[in-house]
Amino acid sequence: MTEGNFVDYVKMHVSSGNGGKGSVHLHREKYITKGGPDGGDGGRGGHVIVKGNKNLWTLVTFKHRRHFKAEHGAHGSKSRSTGADGADVYMEVPLGTVVRDTETNNILFEITEDGEEKIVAKGGMGGRGNWHFKSSTNQTPRYAQPGIPGEELHITLELKVLADVGLVGFPNAGKSTLLSVMTSAKPKIADYEFTTMKPNLGIVEYRDFKSFVMADIPGIIEGAAEGKGLGHYFLRHIERNATLLFLIPADSKDISQEYEILLNELRRYNAELLDKERLILISKADMLDDELMDEMRIELDKDFKGTPYMFVSSVAQLGLQELKDRLWAMLNE
Template identity: 55%
Template sequence: MGIPNFVDYVKMQLRSGKGGAGIIHFMRAKFLPKGGPDGGDGGRGGHIILRGNKQYATLLHLKYRKHVHAPNGQTGGDGCKTGANGKDVVLDVPLGTVAKSEDGEEILLEILEDKKKYLLLEGGKGGWGNAHFKTATHQVPRIAYPGEAGLAAWIVLELKLLADVGLVGLPNVGKSTLLSVISAAKPRIADYPFTTLLPNLGVVAYREQGSFVMADMPGIIEGASTGKGLGIRFLRHIERNSVLVFMVEATVADIGKAYALLQRELTAYNPLLLDKPRLLVITKIDLLDSTARADLVRTIPSPIQTLFISAHTEEGLTQLKDAIWQALHPVG
């Protein structure tokens, strides 16, 4: 499935609520003219909370909410009544969302579970009323505390798609075609580079009851890790993939050279990406005769498990799904 209006990055100014003030108050009744202190505490300020929601696939619904402020807590009342807490603000986000500091250096939260709430900014505590300060030697306290200030910060939300398998390759290598053939996804396909401008997800059925989620990423070119082409915008999604499938077209002059380029770009972005299990898939193999196929094998790098496929004729697709499944579910 393609993801319409895909938004995977938003920056928001968030502020939790201020705590309500405690009050100074003394009990007064007809037959109790000098009652003790009964000033109540202020209520807590509202929290800012992120909640995982598997129904969302993008951050589009938050794109235009630049400023989000939680309500303040209410002032305490007489009779030791605590003020009402400020209402929490709950922001639903897709699974795989990461909350970061404004500069992007510090990861604050990772949202991985559906319906689970994650506290992002805590509301300020309510201040104590004067009832809190009564002691045997200080029976008429005339002191109360104001509520604590809430927290304010610019927060970056980044979505990293949760997919089992990520397709990595140069533009126009056949990633979208493969996804369209082995899943129900309908990505945009054309015979020119950078047809895929947004990630596409597809659920691939395997054998009788198995399945896995595959993500087709926009093509990577040399210099992508420094911002060329579509740059690093979509490389972050690869960080969530359990298995990486490197795809190289059969008609390129040197398979090893093309594979090395993809490795360099991923390493420059995040060296840990190459610690993931990976496969090398040679696409469009139907375009080569037996002699050309034999010549092709000489340029394949080793050691890496290599498979030959044609999405057009469906050659090798069963073997590819078997290899992916085994990589996702290693024995021992």
Template identity: 60%
Template sequence: MSNFIDYIRIFCKSGNGGRGVTHFMRTKYNAKAGPDGGDGGRGGHIILKGNAQLWTLLHLRYYKNVLAENGENGMKSNKTGRDGKDIIIEVPLGTIAKDEETGAVEAEILEDGQEVIWLPGGRGGLGNQHFATATNQVPEHSQPGEPGVEGYKFLELKVLADVGLVGFPNAGKSTLLSVISAAKPKIADYAFTTLTPNLGMVEYRGGRSFCVADLPGIIEGAAEGKGLGHRFLRHIERNSVLLFLLPADSADHKKEFEVLYNELREYNPDMLQKDMLIAVSKSDMLDDELKQEIARQLPANIPHVFISSVANKGLTELKDKLWELLNKNHG
């Protein structure tokens, strides 16, 4: 079974190495008093770095060309040219880097803070000081720098959504997803069903983002294996947070929540160990008194928030609460 894939294609080029220099010391009496040509600097590397605070590749969607700086040429007086500046691309854990042409996996980032030199910069050339010998004390030879590495590359992230969205079909799940999600990644087809779980990337402050999956068919007998049943439910076990969506106009909020909760418990009691949040949707139609009335029916030990996707109310608070839950175990 394929996971979801969050997917970016970029053109990368590491820096060229600087040229080594042919140069001679000049003294009052000798225009070629000895070689003193310095080496060229190394070209800039392109480096991948793992960041546990990132959940998707969304922040890279505007990176079309990643070009590292070239190394400087060597200078006289045996001075080495400056190295080109490295480019560090921060990626979420679980990111795989591939070459487009060969399909070869070039790097995989699995740990926070892990750094991999993905495309090394070219080495700087040696200056003529290195080529002096007993028989040739005036070498006219120095090396050019090595070229950097370039090519089209893919970054892929296998995503199993961070937030699972649980609710009956009328709860407004797809409306919520369309309003809070910034971009849809390419979604692998599920071979076993025509139903595709809707997946949304939610952009958060500071270029961070997380992933929300609408879990279709989880309800109405999913635990017995109807609909998507076990094969999909098994894949939401990495969901860190379960978001229950209850519509404001539900006849019985307490009962609706209990049905959803029991469905999960019958499928796998471990699911109930996850962090949970309740969002009451369509709440633009409620006054404060009705909100208090609904809040009294909800479980006291699960936080809740009133939202309206259409009126764009409560959505910032919803994202804040989800982010807080997602990151409480990630430092």
């Protein structure tokens, strides 16, 4: 999947079908002079339905199609014949999609399971035909119900990436490089900030044919919770991750301060993110010798206050199997 095809936010217009009109018909047949009312009911209008599809990773299918309209129900007819229901329209979305009412910004529902279906715009009911209104005092009613109009609304689809592990860090911290060596994903890697503009997903293969999903989230900058940099466009993807992996390069000016800034941005965006399990990775550890690593451990033990951390190097393949073991244990506790 190329970055240009990764679409995680789109506004749509949906409208369901109107219900068909009930029929006003009086039975006419040879030798039956007063057959009475026999107008049938109108058909139901079609629904607009959102359906989860585990094989989709992006909302790109909605990039050039912003309107979805279901069919109207057919009108009732003679002999108490009910009109056909309008055909439903399906919008297939990736798992982790949130559907909001654009005008109120309220969440209508979320799609998290494959095959899960939710009606976003309900089709109008068909009107009842005149035979329903026959009574002892009104033998030949010459009226029927009109169909109920369908619903029309503007919605926003918002994708939050579903992954077991989310990589969190400043731009150019080495997240894409780690993802490329831990998985078969091929993210864009370069020596400048904001190389990654969209989340990348990769499957980490573990022992005995087990696996888990890792997501490389675009880099955080200070003030991201207020929308600076890529703002909410990446922070919302972290909400779905079971475990957060904080990446801080060994050559950072102040590792502890960098970690606190990352924590603070998550806290300001959504304090519940801090309830997730987390592991700190000191990346680019191939730059350190054993003596310097031991000195850093003494400081980090005090600064991280019990939060687990590890030294790894994507380039030198240092500590990667141990990292897989650690993550698997965290995900399956």
